[in-house]
Amino acid sequence: MEIVARIESCLEDAIDRATAEQCPPLLAQAVRHAVFPGGARVRPQLCLSVAAACSATDEQIPDAVACAIEMMHCASLVHDDLPCFDDADLRRGKETVHTRFGEPIAVLVGDALIVEAFNTVSLACAHKPERIAPLLSCISRSVGMSGGIIAGQAWESERDVDVHEYHRAKTGSLFVGAVVSGAIATGANPEPWRPLGQKIGEAYQLADDLLDAAGTQAECGKPVAQDSSHDRPSAVARLGIEGTMKLLRQTVGEAVACIPDCEGAEDLRDLIAAQATRLVPAKLAKAAA
Amino acid sequence: MEIVARIESCLEDAIDRATAEQCPPLLAQAVRHAVFPGGARVRPQLCLSVAAACSATDEQIPDAVACAIEMMHCASLVHDDLPCFDDADLRRGKETVHTRFGEPIAVLVGDALIVEAFNTVSLACAHKPERIAPLLSCISRSVGMSGGIIAGQAWESERDVDVHEYHRAKTGSLFVGAVVSGAIATGANPEPWRPLGQKIGEAYQLADDLLDAAGTQAECGKPVAQDSSHDRPSAVARLGIEGTMKLLRQTVGEAVACIPDCEGAEDLRDLIAAQATRLVPAKLAKAAA
Numbered sequence: 392m393e394i395v396a397r398i399e400s401c402l403e404d405a406i407d408r409a410t411a412e413q414c415p416p417l418l419a420q421a422v423r424h425a426v427f428p429g430g431a432r433v434r435p436q437l438c439l440s441v442a443a444a445c446s447a448t449d450e451q452i453p454d455a456v457a458c459a460i461e462m463m464h465c466a467s468l469v470h471d472d473l474p475c476f477d478d479a480d481l482r483r484g485k486e487t488v489h490t491r492f493g494e495p496i497a498v499l500v501g502d503a504l505i506v507e508a509f510n511t512v513s514l515a516c517a518h519k520p521e522r523i524a525p526l527l528s529c530i531s532r533s534v535g536m537s538g539g540i541i542a543g544q545a546w547e548s549e550r551d552v553d554v555h556e557y558h559r560a561k562t563g564s565l566f567v568g569a570v571v572s573g574a575i576a577t578g579a580n581p582e583p584w585r586p587l588g589q590k591i592g593e594a595y596q597l598a599d600d601l602l603d604a605a606g607t608q609a610e611c612g613k614p615v616a617q618d619s620s621h622d623r624p625s626a627v628a629r630l631g632i633e634g635t636m637k638l639l640r641q642t643v644g645e646a647v648a649c650i651p652d653c654e655g656a657e658d659l660r661d662l663i664a665a666q667a668t669r670l671v672p673a674k675l676a677k678a679a680a
Numbered sequence: 681m682e683i684v685a686r687i688e689s690c691l692e693d694a695i696d697r698a699t700a701e702q703c704p705p706l707l708a709q710a711v712r713h714a715v716f717p718g719g720a721r722v723r724p725q726l727c728l729s730v731a732a733a734c735s736a737t738d739e740q741i742p743d744a745v746a747c748a749i750e751m752m753h754c755a756s757l758v759h760d761d762l763p764c765f766d767d768a769d770l771r772r773g774k775e776t777v778h779t780r781f782g783e784p785i786a787v788l789v790g791d792a793l794i795v796e797a798f799n800t801v802s803l804a805c806a807h808k809p810e811r812i813a814p815l816l817s818c819i820s821r822s823v824g825m826s827g828g829i830i831a832g833q834a835w836e837s838e839r840d841v842d843v844h845e846y847h848r849a850k851t852g853s854l855f856v857g858a859v860v861s862g863a864i865a866t867g868a869n870p871e872p873w874r875p876l877g878q879k880i881g882e883a884y885q886l887a888d889d890l891l892d893a894a895g896t897q898a899e900c901g902k903p904v905a906q907d908s909s910h911d912r913p914s915a916v917a918r919l920g921i922e923g924t925m926k927l928l929r930q931t932v933g934e935a936v937a938c939i940p941d942c943e944g945a946e947d948l949r950d951l952i953a954a955q956a957t958r959l960v961p962a963k964l965a966k967a968a969a
Contacts, residue, residue, distance in 0.1 A: 407892040409824065409826060410825060411826060412826045412827065413831060413845065413849070414826040415825075415831055415834040415835050415837070416828075419825070422825065426828065451752070470787055470788075474692065475782075475784045475787065493764075493837060495764045495833070495836065495837050496911075498759055498762065498765075498787065498790075499825070499833055500758075500937055501787075501791065502759065502791070502830050505791060505794050505795060506794060506820050506824045506825070506828075507820070507824065507825070508910065509816060510816055513812060513813045513816040513817065513820075514813065514817065517813055520810045520812060521809045522811040523809060523813060523816075524805065524806055525804045527798060527802040528799065531796070531798065531799035534704050534795055535795045536698055536699060536704075536708070536711065536788070536792035537698060537699060537700060538702040538703075541788050541792045541795070542703060542704055544709065544784070544788055545706065545784075545788050547702040548706050548781075548782060548784050549704050549705065549706060560702070590826050597839060613686060664855045
C-alpha cells in the first residue's frame with residue numbers, strides 16, 4: 392500500500408476502535424470531523440518515509456506511530472482554533488470543531504485524540520514492548536510542556552518570548568518527533584535523524600509564514616494574514632517575502648544535507664523537495680519559476 | 681514511606697521532570713496549581729492500596745501508575761471547570777486554573793497533564809516493558825472517549841442521556857481504572873478487581889451527590905448545590921437525602937464484599953470504610969450517629 396493510503400487506513404482503524412463502544416454520538420462525529428478529511432498529512436508521511444529509509448521490515452509499528460503523530464497534530468489544531476486561542480472559524484476548508492460542535496466538545500476532542508495517540512502506539516507494539524517507552528518518550532517530548540507543541544502554545548501567554556524557541560516548540564517539535572519516532576519505530580538509532588527533523592521544522596515554519604502573508608484562503612483552507620492581525624512574530628515581517636523565500640530555499644537545502652547515509656535516502660530527498668514546492672504559495676512559486 | 685507521602689513525592693518528581701527545561705513559566709506555575717496541594721487523593725490511594733493488597737514487591741511501577749491516575753483526574757477537573765463547561769471559580773478551596781491563569785493556559789494544563797500521565801507510567805516501566813501496554817490500555821479506557829471520563833463529560837452535550845451510563849463514565853471509570861491498574865502494576869490478574877472499582881465508583885457518585893446537596897462550600901472546597909442549579913441528574917433529586925444515605929451504605933457494603941481474597945484484604949476494607957465516612961457531609965454523619 393502507498394504511504395498516504397496506509398496513513399488513512401491506520402487513522403480510520405484507530406478512530407473506529409476508539410469510538411466503537413459507548414462513545415457519545417456528537418463526540419464521535421466531532422473526532423471524525425477533526426481527523427477526516429485530513430490536510431496534507433505532512434508529518435505522518437515524513438515519519439513513514441524515515442521508517443522506510445531505515446529499511447523498516449514491519450509496517451505495523453511505523454504506521455501506528457505515524458498515525459499517533461497525526462492525531463497529536465489534529466488535537467493541537469482543534470485546541471488552537473478555540474475562541475480563547477485563535478478563535479478560528481475555518482480549518483482545512485471547513486468549519487472548525489468548536490464552530491460546528493460547540494466548545495465543550497472541541498475541548499474533549501483534543502483530549503481524546505491525545506489519549507488515543509498514545510494508546511495506538513502502545514497497542515501496535517504488543518509484539519515488541521521494548522519499543523513503547525522510547526516511542527512514548529519521544530512523542531511526549533514533541534508535544535509536551537517542555538519544548539513541545541503545548542509549550543509552544545503556552546509561550547503565547549507569556550510577556551517575554553524568544554521567537555526562535557516559540558517556533559521551535561510550536562512547529563518544529565512535532566517535525567522532530569515525526570522524524571525521530573519514525574527511526575525508533577524500526578529499532579534504528581534515532582540520534583543521527585534529529586537534525587533533519589529540526590531543519591524540516593524550520594523550513595515548514597518559513598513556508599507557513601509565507602503562506603499566511605502571500606497565500607490565499609483557498610490554498611490554506613483557513614483565513615490568511617493571521618500573523619499580522621494577531622501581531623505574531625513572522626519571518627516575513629522580519630525579512631520580507633524575498634528574504635523569506637531565500638531563507639526557505641537555503642533551509643530546505645540544509646535539511647536534505649542532514650539526511651543520514653541510508654538505503655532510502657534518495658526517496659526521502661524527493662519527498663522533501665516535493666513538500667517544499669507544494670508549501671510555497673502558488674503566486675510566489677510562479678514568480679520564482 | 682506511607683502511601684500518601686509516596687503519592688506526593690511521585691507527583692512532585694513527575695511535575696519537576698516535566699517542567700525542568702524550556703517550560704513556559706506561567707504554564708509551569710499553572711500545572712503546579714492544578715496538582716498541589718491536592719484534594720483527598722482518593723484515586724491514587726485506592727490504586728496503591730490495591731497494589732499493596734496484591735503483595736506488590738516493587739513500589740516504582742505502582743507509584744507511577746497511581747500518580748498517572750491522579751494527573752488524569754486533575755486534568756479532568758481543570759477542563760471541567762472551564763467557562764464552556766461548569767464555569768467554576770473555586771476548586772479545592774482556591775481559584776480554579778482558568779480564573780487564575782486564563783483560559784488558554786487552563787486548556788494547555790489539562791493537555792500537558794494527560795501527556796505526562798502516560799509518559800510517567802512508561803518511564804517507570806523501563807525494567808518491565810511488558811507491563812506498559814496493559815497499563816496504558818487500562819488508563820486510556822478509563823479516561824477515553826468510549827466509557828471514560830472524556831465520554832462522561834461529552835454526554836453533557838447530548839440530548840438523550842442514560843444517567844447511569846453518564847455517571848459510570850464521568851465518575852466510575854477512573855475508580856475502575858485506579859483499582860484495575862493497581863493490580864496490573866504488580867503483575868496480578870486484574871479481572872477479579874474490576875467489580876470493586878465499579879462499586880467504589882457508584883458509592884463515590886452517591887457521596888458526591890450528597891455533598892453537593894447537603895455539604896458546605898468549606899467541606900467541598902468548591903461551590904455546592906451545583907447539580908440542582910445546572911439541572912444535572914442526582915441521586916438526591918431521585919431518592920431524597922435519606923434514600924441516598926441508605927443506598928450509599930448499601931453500596932459501600934457491596935464494595936467491601938467485592939474485595940478478592942488476598943493478603944492485604946483487611947487493610948483495603950479499612951481504607952474503604954474510612955473513605956466512606958469521610959465523604960459523607962458532616963451534618964448528615966452527625967445526624968446518623
